[in-house]
Amino acid sequence: MQLNTIKPAEGAKHAKRRVGRGIGSGLGKTAGRGHKGQKSRAGGFHKVGFEGGQMPLQRRLPKRGFKSALAQYSAQVTLRDLDRLQEDEIDLLVLKAHGLVPELTRTAKVIATGTIGRAIKLQGLLASKGARTAIEAAGGSIAQQAAA
Helix, strand or coil, rough: CHHHHHHCCCCCCCCCCCCCCCCHCCCCCCCCCCCCCHHHHCCCCCCCCCCCCECCHHHHHHCCCCCCHHHHHHEEHHHHHHHHHHEEECCCCHHHHHHCCCCCCEEEEEEECCCCCCEEECCCCCHHHHHHHHHHHHHCCEEECCCC
């Protein structure tokens, strides 16, 4: 392949729409804007959601819900996921290396979904009460536990 032989894909290039260039163009006279009204005029702009002065829908509806900005930095891991890992000492870096939590994660919490059949040691991870009980029952331990 050479730079002087490269061409765009078939159908990728098409002629620009030329409005207001006579009756034969199909977009003559009013240039596809219809007759009269704000949108037919030069500078006839209104912002998205404008309803002609009527209270817009996004302002008529009540505000509801909340989405935490910190949600992208925390993740949950199940006991089932931990049981599948081959490591005995598990921390945040191990979870990231195995793809169990996203790279942006700063805190991870182990939740009691599934079972764990071997002793593991958690380092710097949070754990729910049920998960903590299950890990300790299997002979494991949780070090550096912050308040959950």
